[in-house]
Amino acid sequence: MAVTPYAGVTFKRPKIQDGAGMWRLARRSGTLDLNSSYSYLLWCRDFTETSLVAKGPDGELCGFVTGYIRPELPNTLVVWQIAVDTELRGRGVAAAMLDTLVSRTGSAGASHLEATITPGNTASARLFVSFAGRHEAPVTREVLFDTVVFPDAHDTELLYRIGPFTPTLARR
Ligand SMILES: CC(C)(COP(=O)(O)OP(=O)(O)OC[C@H]1O[C@@H](n2cnc3c(N)ncnc32)[C@H](O)[C@@H]1OP(=O)(O)O)[C@@H](O)C(=O)NCCC(=O)NCCS
Structure with missing residues (x-):
């Protein structure tokens, strides 16, 4: 069953004007890799169908998720970054x-x-494992990028692959 969004928060496809807010939220998130401001603006031009911004009652950006469909695996949505402002978490x-x-x-x-x-x-x-549980989808985990392949001091990135989703969800 899908989760009901927190009251007062609405979700929209990102516009180019949202790119700056996404970059700022990524910067204050404390954990996300901060990419160039340019990359967030470009994302808002080219990947709006696979991304979302969350806006509070005052219209302020309080969350975002950026994603893309893998060019060579079109059944797969890659979630690139997801963040929610500290005061709205949980x-x-x-x-x-x-x-x-x-x-x-x-x-x-x-x-x-x-x-x-x-x-x-x-x-x-927890966010992704819980998503899998909610949609009765299996999860596999493996190392995608080991720390040694990064040019800087970057942690290993573990790939979580979830699916297939239940037919109900995929049909919506
Ligand atoms: C990860 C993040 C996006 C979660 O956002 P959120 O809105 O607080 O998450 P939700 O309230 O929807 O919770 C989803 C699930 O994660 C769990 N969860 C959320 N924060 C948690 C925490 N700090 N510790 C343990 N579990 C947590 C919730 O309990 C829930 O699980 P459940 O359905 O089994 O109860 C948020 O913590 C964040 O912005 N972190 C900084 C950026 C980041 O690390 N992004 C992910 C890497 S791309």
């Missing part, structure tokens, strides 16, 4: 963003989700 906003996005990409044929998580990121691991 209220189901990230879970609801994932459900909303997967419902949309599911209609377009994506039956699997992939995300990479660094070993110490308990909140992120």
Whole structure:
């Protein structure tokens, strides 16, 4: 069953004007890799169908998820980054963003989700494992990028692959 978003928060496809807020939220998240501001603006131009922003009652950006469909595996949505502002965490906003996005990409044929998580990121691991449980989907985990392949001091990234989703979700 899909999660109901926290009251007062609405989800929209990102516009280019949201790129700056996404970059700022990534910067204050404390855990996300901060990519260039340019990359968030570009994302808001080219990947709006596979991304979402969450806006509070005042219209402020309080969450986002960026994703893309793997070019060579079109049944798979890759979640690149997901973040929720600190004061809204633990209220189901990230879970609801994932459900909303997967419902949309599911209609377009994506039956699997992939995300990479660094070993110490308990909140992120719980978010995705809980998503899998909610949608009765199996999860596999493997190392995608070991720390040694990074040019800087970057943690290993573990790949979580979830799916197939239940037909109900994929049809929505
Ligand atoms: C990861 C993150 C997006 C979760 O957002 P959120 O809105 O607080 O998550 P939700 O409230 O939807 O919770 C989803 C699940 O994760 C669990 N969870 C959330 N935060 C948790 C924490 N700190 N520790 C353990 N579990 C946690 C919730 O209990 C829930 O599980 P359940 O359905 O089994 O009860 C948020 O913590 C965040 O922005 N972190 C910084 C950025 C980041 O690390 N992003 C992920 C890497 S791309």
